[in-house]
Amino acid sequence: MSGRRTGQVLLMVAGLIAWAVQFTIIYAVTSTLCGRGWADAAFLGFEIVPMTIVSATLVTFSATLLAAVWSFRNHRRKGEQPVSGADSFMNHVATLINGLSLVIILWHGISAFILPACA
Amino acid sequence: MNLEARWHTLHGWLGTFAKRAAALFCMLSLIGCSGVQSALDPAGGDASRIYWLTVIMTVGGTLIFLGVTSLLLYAIFAPPERRAWLGTRGTIVYGGLAFPIVTLSALLPYGLIVMRDTDVPQEGALPIEVIGEQYWWRVRYPADGRQTEFSTANEIVVPVGRSIAVSVTSADVIHSFWIPNFGGKIDMIPGRINRINFTAERPGVYRGVCAEFCGDQHARMAFDVIALEPEAFEAWRTEQAKPAREPEIPLLARGRELFRVGGCGSCHAVRGTEASGQFGPDLTHVGSRRTIGAGQFPNNIGTLAGWIANTQHIKPGVRMPSYGSLSGEDLRALAGYMESLK
Ligand SMILES: [Cu+2]
Numbered sequence: 532m533s534g535r536r537t538g539q540v541l542l543m544v545a546g547l548i549a550w551a552v553q554f555t556i557i558y559a560v561t562s563t564l565c566g567r568g569w570a571d572a573a574f575l576g577f578e579i580v581p582m583t584i585v586s587a588t589l590v591t592f593s594a595t596l597l598a599a600v601w602s603f604r605n606h607r608r609k610g611e612q613p614v615s616g617a618d619s620f621m622n623h624v625a626t627l628i629n630g631l632s633l634v635i636i637l638w639h640g641i642s643a644f645i646l647p648a649c650a
Numbered sequence: 651m652n653l654e655a656r657w658h659t660l661h662g663w664l665g666t667f668a669k670r671a672a673a674l675f676c677m678l679s680l681i682g683c684s685g686v687q688s689a690l691d692p693a694g695g696d697a698s699r700i701y702w703l704t705v706i707m708t709v710g711g712t713l714i715f716l717g718v719t720s721l722l723l724y725a726i727f728a729p730p731e732r733r734a735w736l737g738t739r740g741t742i743v744y745g746g747l748a749f750p751i752v753t754l755s756a757l758l759p760y761g762l763i764v765m766r767d768t769d770v771p772q773e774g775a776l777p778i779e780v781i782g783e784q785y786w787w788r789v790r791y792p793a794d795g796r797q798t799e800f801s802t803a804n805e806i807v808v809p810v811g812r813s814i815a816v817s818v819t820s821a822d823v824i825h826s827f828w829i830p831n832f833g834g835k836i837d838m839i840p841g842r843i844n845r846i847n848f849t850a851e852r853p854g855v856y857r858g859v860c861a862e863f864c865g866d867q868h869a870r871m872a873f874d875v876i877a878l879e880p881e882a883f884e885a886w887r888t889e890q891a892k893p894a895r896e897p898e899i900p901l902l903a904r905g906r907e908l909f910r911v912g913g914c915g916s917c918h919a920v921r922g923t924e925a926s927g928q929f930g931p932d933l934t935h936v937g938s939r940r941t942i943g944a945g946q947f948p949n950n951i952g953t954l955a956g957w958i959a960n961t962q963h964i965k966p967g968v969r970m971p972s973y974g975s976l977s978g979e980d981l982r983a984l985a986g987y988m989e990s991l992k
Contacts, residue, residue, distance in 0.1 A: 631747075634755075638754070638755070638758055641758065641759060641762070642762055645759060645763055646765060647766065
């Protein structure tokens with residue numbers, strides 16, 4: 532597989548990877564802190580558990596937004612220079628996957644605003 | 651068979667199906683939509699939140715299912731030029747992406763809010779401890795203000811309008827505490843204390859059950875939940891904390907003597923007498939309970955006598971031996987004594 536294809540595939544799954552990262556961080560931090568009884572642990576006045584969820588969400592959301600914009604621009608550029616059918620398809624799917632990843636990352640994050648840190 | 655004929659057959663099936671489903675629902679609703687043990691007749695905050703969640707999910711899910719099914723049938727049976735719009739990009743983007751995203755974005759916070767509001771312990775809640783045992787429920791009311799601590803069994807009495815904080819655990823295997831009219835289930839795990847909170851909104855008699863298979867008699871492990879007005883509850887509580895009544899007539903005194911010599915007191919406590927066993931249910935006020943045998947039989951002298959003489963026959967595997975060798979008269983005296991313990 533050429534380097535360009537690898538890049539394309541990576542871009543295609545970038546949102547899913549960001550989502551997995553968010554998932555892992557949230558689960559690891561929440562279960563460790565809650566399991567140790569540090570539900571109310573705070574750092575610089577912020578409660579650590581909700582703060583972790585919010586910052587993991589912000590970081591992965593921004594990364595996915597970048598990936599989504601990038602793939603959308605690739606997708607749009609197809610008019611300017613001739614692209615193969617496979618390229619066109621991958622750009623299309625990449626836009627879709629990254630866009631949906633934005634939604635799912637947000638869904639994951641909102642629990643921090645509704646549920647208590649360790650319920 | 652041409653398309654038209656097929657459509658007619660399908661139409662016929664759908665009509666019959668709808669009629670049968672409606673009939674079945676009414677039948678089920680007559681049995682299940684109200685009553686002493688029904689999640690569809692909520693009498694507490696948690697239960698009604700769970701009820702509405704169920705209604706919204708079921709009705710919403712059904713409507714969406716019907717919508718998608720009709721579109722599917724339309725896609726199969728409608729003439730090509732009329733169904734063409736189904737394959738357009740707009741339909742896919744709005745129907746396949748926007749619609750699910752909007753619906754789920756509304757349902758998710760709603761579900762999370764139900765989760766948050768369920769189970770919140772309130773200020774000034776009434777603490778009750780329930781211990782699951784094979785195959786009955788030990789119920790303790792810890793001391794509260796002027797009221798002293800006491801134990802009862804297979805019956806939880808609560809005041810209407812006050813938050814109830816139930817702590818549950820188990821003495822042997824895992825059981826699960828569930829009062830459908832008041833909310834969700836909570837596991838009773840040996841060596842661990844779990845909590846569940848509810849508030850009874852209206853007076854009445856309800857029924858709770860064990861919702862985790864725990865052995866032979868799991869299915870016969872239920873309890874009564876009685877929601878009383880606060881004054882009536884306080885009166886009940888004061889009565890329950892008192893020691894047992896003295897037998898008023900010789901027959902009952904004989905019953906108490908039989909209880910003593912029969913060794914019942916090694917498993918059962920009757921406060922105010924020397925019977926202080928902790929293995930089985932506290933019988934100090936057994937006569938005041940609605941049912942015996944963990945919600946299995948109405949409580950009267952006949953069922954009490956039947957229970958004592960045939961325990962292993964009517965609830966096989968229970969941790970109490972049958973006392974089948976008592977004479978009829980002794981049995982009557984013993985059962986009469988039990989019944990007199992109001
Ligand atoms: Cu059980």
